[in-house]
Amino acid sequence: EAGVAQSPRYKIIEKRQSVAFWCNPISGHATLYWYQQILGQGPKLLIQFQNNGVVDDSQLPKDRFSAERLKGVDSTLKIQPAKLEDSAVYLCASSPWADRGLQETQYFGPGTRLLVL
Amino acid sequence: GQQLNQSPQSMFIQEGEDVSMNCTSSSIFNTWLWYKQEPGEGPVLLIALYKAGELTSNGRLTAQFGITRKDSFLNISASIPSDVGIYFCAGRIGRNAGNMLTFGGGTRLMVKP
Numbered sequence: 001e002a003g004v005a006q007s008p009r010y011k012i013i014e015k016r017q018s019v020a021f022w023c024n025p026i027s028g029h030a031t032l033y034w035y036q037q038i039l040g041q042g043p044k045l046l047i048q049f050q051n052n053g054v055v056d057d058s059q060l061p062k063d064r065f066s067a068e069r070l071k072g073v074d075s076t077l078k079i080q081p082a083k084l085e086d087s088a089v090y091l092c093a094s095s096p097w098a099d100r101g102l103q104e105t106q107y108f109g110p111g112t113r114l115l116v117l
Numbered sequence: 118g119q120q121l122n123q124s125p126q127s128m129f130i131q132e133g134e135d136v137s138m139n140c141t142s143s144s145i146f147n148t149w150l151w152y153k154q155e156p157g158e159g160p161v162l163l164i165a166l167y168k169a170g171e172l173t174s175n176g177r178l179t180a181q182f183g184i185t186r187k188d189s190f191l192n193i194s195a196s197i198p199s200d201v202g203i204y205f206c207a208g209r210i211g212r213n214a215g216n217m218l219t220f221g222g223g224t225r226l227m228v229k230p
Contacts, residue, residue, distance in 0.1 A: 004159070042205045042220030043160065056217055091159050108159025
């Protein structure tokens with residue numbers, strides 16, 4: 001079974017530029033998550049989708065960050081304009097379902113490393 | 118928001134030694150998870166805990182869900198070089214797998230052969 005795919009793996013941009021990240025979850029997984037992991041810290045959830053609907057975006061800085069999952073499969077996360085403090089690894093994760101009991105099945109992709117200069 | 122305090126921040130041990138790390142919170146969590154992250158990769162789930170007092174093993178790893186539901190512990194016995202990585206605890210307040218996870222800051226483990 002193929003894992004969660006993310007691209008690009010690395011990105012270097014200047015502040016105030018825009019950037020987009022792409023995630024393709026494991027086939028059949030209904031739930032998709034975007035996390036931000038700043039160096040030396042644990043991942044922080046930015047947004048959670050169930051199919052093509054947003055479940056939780058309470059920690060997404062909506063003035064500059066946006067995400068979509070139009071067809072309920074792959075997803076893009078965009079930052080516009082980028083700030084220095086956005087330098088981090090952006091992790092995508094997926095799971096088969098989000099509302100059936102306690103089973104933990106959240107699989108992470110390798111992440112996109114963003115450096116904002 | 119909720120915060121998880123993980124300690125120690127880093128450990129440098131000799132191969133064969135046992136390792137202990139813990140995670141504490143001021144809030145009650147109903148699920149505790151332990152992940153391992155290696156360089157250039159995403160976190161991988163090691164152990165999931167769902168009941169206060171629960172003790173669960175996965176090979177040489179053993180984790181416990183604290184009685185107060187505000188802490189959790191991970192032990193690694195007889196460490197080997199491939200145990201190197203960053204270990205994260207994560208907690209969930211809700212009982213539903215779809216509820217938000219909060220991650221600790223990680224414990225970086227280094228093993229000297």
